[in-house]
Amino acid sequence: GQNIDQPTEMTATEGAIVQINCTYQTSGFNGLFWYQQHAGEAPTFLSYNVLDGLEEKGRFSSFLSRSKGYSYLLLKELQMKDSASYLCAGPLGDTDKLIFGTGTRLQVFP
Amino acid sequence: GAVVSQHPSRVICKSGTSVKIECRSLDFQATTMFWYRQFPKQSLMLMATSNEGSKATYEQGVEKDKFLINHASLTLSTLTVTSAHPEDSSFYICSARSTSGVSYEQYFGPGTRLTVT
Numbered sequence: 001g002q003n004i005d006q007p008t009e010m011t012a013t014e015g016a017i018v019q020i021n022c023t024y025q026t027s028g029f030n031g032l033f034w035y036q037q038h039a040g041e042a043p044t045f046l047s048y049n050v051l052d053g054l055e056e057k058g059r060f061s062s063f064l065s066r067s068k069g070y071s072y073l074l075l076k077e078l079q080m081k082d083s084a085s086y087l088c089a090g091p092l093g094d095t096d097k098l099i100f101g102t103g104t105r106l107q108v109f110p
Numbered sequence: 111g112a113v114v115s116q117h118p119s120r121v122i123c124k125s126g127t128s129v130k131i132e133c134r135s136l137d138f139q140a141t142t143m144f145w146y147r148q149f150p151k152q153s154l155m156l157m158a159t160s161n162e163g164s165k166a167t168y169e170q171g172v173e174k175d176k177f178l179i180n181h182a183s184l185t186l187s188t189l190t191v192t193s194a195h196p197e198d199s200s201f202y203i204c205s206a207r208s209t210s211g212v213s214y215e216q217y218f219g220p221g222t223r224l225t226v227t
Contacts, residue, residue, distance in 0.1 A: 033215070040201070041221065042221045043154070043218050045217075048215060087153060096159065097144070097156060098144070098205075099156070100156075103152075103153040105151070
């Protein structure tokens with residue numbers, strides 16, 4: 001089976017750094033996605049990790065450890081517009097399906 | 111590139127009626143499209159996988175006779191909610207996987223907000 005867990009909610013201050021964790025248990029693994037979703041909108045792609053390590057893209061970075069079944073999304077220099085839900089998702093085995101975690105609602109305060 | 115559109119963006123219908131939602135890949139071909147449902151403050155739940163030229167495969171607990179999916183071409187999939195009930199009110203999102211590019215990456219449509227009165 002497949003199970004993906006994330007914290008439900010997080011808060012942070014503008015300009016700060018926040019780390020959103022994701023743990024997964026899966027019978028197969030082909031990488032991990034992070035998506036950002038603002039309320040009432042569709043998810044937008046942030047990152048895709050298939051190998052262990054940290055991948056950096058501007059203010060956002062994503063880390064993966066396959067042996068630990070663990071990933072995190074790191075957001076630096078937080079801005080108010082970063083207030084959104086962040087979804088961790090993994091492919092289900094060798095299928096094309098994506099299984100989404102519960103999502104983490106991040107609120108950034110001034 | 112990799113733009114997916116959905117139509118309509120919002121729809122209100124009466125209980126017992128049917129509603130069709132279209133999902134189109136605008137600048138790429140998609141042999142596979144996916145339909146998700148999202149309730150408020152919850153994550154995306156996969157409803158079904160739509161394959162061009164063949165029958166859709168539904169996730170456990172999703173009624174295939176209620177949620178009719180047709181994937182008639184490489185750029186269009188439709189979801190028809192039949193005999194809609196208030197509990198079907200939700201945010202429906204489609205995604206498409208390109209026939210090229212990163213495996214498993216899906217491009218999401220903007221979503222359709224369905225309200226059944």
